[in-house]
Amino acid sequence: MKKNLTFLVLLMIMHVAKAQTTASLTVSGKSDHQISRHIYGHFSEHLGHCIYGGFWVDSSLNVPKKDRIRLDVVDALKKIHIPNLRWPGGCFADEYHWRDGIGKRSDRPKMVNTNWGGVTEDNSFGTHEFMELCELLHTEPYISANVGSGTVEEMSKWVEYFNFDGTSPMSKLRAENGHPAPWKVGFWGVGNESWGCGGNMTPEFYAGQFRRYATYARDYPGARLKKMASGASDFDYHWTEVCMKEIPLHMMWGLSLHYYTIPGDWGHKGSATKFDEKEYFTTMRKCLLMDTLVTKHSAVMDKYDPKKSVALAVDEWGIWTDVEPGTNPGFLYQQNSLRDALIAASTLNIFNNHSDRVRLANLAQTVNVLQSLILTDKEKLLLTPTYYVFDLFQVHMDAAYLPIQLNSPSYTNGNESIPAVNASASKDSTGAVHISFVNLDPAKKITVTANLKDVQWKTVSGQVLSSGKYTDINTFENPNKVKTATFNGAKKQGNDLVVELPATSVVVVTLK
Known part of the structure; x- marks a missing residue:
């Protein structure tokens, strides 16, 4: 014995x-450099219940509000000092016409959100509402302009509406709508996913479009624009090559990259909550591919920009799973597990370690969509495991790498x-x-x-x-x-x- x-x-x-x-x-x-706080940015698209039912709620909902902005959501995000918020998309940006979202709300035209669920968009949340949200959050706005179905004039006039502090038709219209002073917004995306939902363009065609749109998106006094070119999806290094070769460096502040960690494939992405160790391992392996992507896209950029004057902006990233059972498949509502927190932390470590080139990023998305920080259900609110990662990692913001x-x-x-x-x-x-x-x-x-x-x-x-x-x-x-x-x-x-x-x-x- x-x-x-x-x-x-x-x-x-x-x-x-x-x-x-x-x-x-x-x-x-x-x-020899800082970790930009803008690596810790977020993303709010007119998709599912991110804006409507997330940030912007029905006036009858019994929660603290300013106008219809939900203040418990605002308070949670203020605690982690989110540095920027990207809006209005995403794919929605390239079907959004900003003039539909200003003026008296009852007079604003409705539209169909053809990208996300085919629901009716009432345009009650527009430019002024978004800027009030950013002011409450103490965060910088990052505006994605419509290149796919918009015009050069439309973007140019929107920049003027935001930023011109003088006498003009757009500044007069802004004052009539309740905001005489300009907002002086710096971050501007010139289109979104122009290789796909933003117009199915070739990189050569997009580079020409960027040059055209960016020319007429003017810098106004005290409002120098940081223009973001719509960059590659995943492993499309050719797109990066063409943009870096064809777009003058002084015209763009950053070049974007989008990459989502998908446990399965696009047809069956996998459950957010029910997965075994094999699927967990596969998901983490795919997450760590972000390091390869950033390294290789940065190497292409280095050929044309050895001084790293143009930022690599990973302005959509995160885990994308199947939606929760019983929810609208076009609303992309998914739960958020410890696995997702590990993905967020690993990805942010990768960005920190490449912070000489990666100087902006946006997790998709802030509330109720994809890898959310916050989930809501009527009056209820919860913080996801991913939220706590951003809380922990805020110590790296603007710190010396x-x-x-x-x-x-x-x-x-x-x-x-x-x-x-x-x-x-x-x-x-x-x-x-x-x-x-x-x-x-x-x-x-x-x-x-x-x-x-x-x-x-x-x-x-x-x-x-x-x-x-x-x-x-x-x-x-x-x-x-x-x-x-x-x-x-x-x-x-x-x-x-x-x-x-x-x-x-x-x-x-x-x-x-």
């Missing part, structure tokens, strides 16, 4: 040892392997160093030993986001199942940092 007990103890020790592994990290204290070298163990499923750990690091204006870690392995705790070159520090604190299963979600009945907690698994060992990452976790530590 004693021998059997000893044998069982040895087996348990071996099992524990097998279930743990190690990683090493080197962090340099020297930085610190280069890292990471040696990660593998997470293996079947015959495939991916790095189990990813990370990024920065130093804020107070001198505090922040390191964000992700452990993708669902079975193994991983101990990371970090060598901090040129970094002087005495104390470490942290927060962790994890849960019992990667399928765990927050529901209206149990809204706090997946949320951040104090992290006590980091310690100082000499000048090294030792961090024990729980399985499937996001950890952010602060060194002071």
Whole structure:
């Protein structure tokens, strides 16, 4: 019996040892650029219940409101300091005509939202309502202009309506509609997904269109435009090549890239809540392809722009699954699990590590659509696991990027392997160093030993986001199942940092 007990103890020790592994990290204290806060941007399209039923609610709904803007949504987003908000699309942008969304609401024409569900759009939420929302959020607006079905004049006049501080037909119209002062909006997208829903253009044709539209989108005093060219989908490096070659660098602030993590394929994307480890692994492998995409598109841009004057703007990204059963398939409403939080954190680490070129990004989408930060149901509201990632990672906004070298163990499923750990690091204006870690392995705790070159520090604190299963979600009945907690698994060992990452976790530590 004693021998059997000893044998069982040895087996348990071996099992524990097998279930743990190690990683090493080197962090340099020297930085040559900042991580732009605009990497942490968001996206609000006239799609499903993002605008209508999300930000903009019925006047009879019993929630705090300003006009019809839902203030508990605003308050939640203010806490994470969202830096910019992209609007009105998305595919909707290229069928949106801005004059339909100004003036007396009862006089605004209705339209059919042909991209998303075929529902009637009443245009009650337009330019003035969006700008009031941005003012409440203390965030910068990012306007996507209609190139697909619009005109050069339409975009030009919209820029004038937003930005001209003088006497003109557009500034007079803006004043008549209740806002005499210009808003001075900087970020402007010249079309959206022009290779697809934005007009099914070739890159050569689009580059010519960009030059034409951008010429007449004027800079007004105090309102210099940051014009975004509609860039590639996924692995279309040719589109990037043509845009960089054919569009003068001084005409564009950024070139966009869109990439969605799809667990399955476009025909059957997979469930947001019901998936096994094989599907979880496949999803994480696809998520990490963002690093390849950013690296290769950046390399194309480097050929024409070695000084990196043009930003790579990943202004649509996130996980895209099948809609929740029983919901309108055109509304793209999906739940949000711990898996999605790990995707968000891993993607933001990738952007941080490429922040010399990636200087703007927008998660799709903010409320009730795709990888949402917030879900609502009438008066109810919940924060998703992804929301807590943006809360944790806001320490990187406008902080000095610190280069890292990471040696990660593998997470293996079947015959495939991916790095189990990813990370990024920065130093804020107070001198505090922040390191964000992700452990993708669902079975193994991983101990990371970090060598901090040129970094002087005495104390470490942290927060962790994890849960019992990667399928765990927050529901209206149990809204706090997946949320951040104090992290006590980091310690100082000499000048090294030792961090024990729980399985499937996001950890952010602060060194002071």
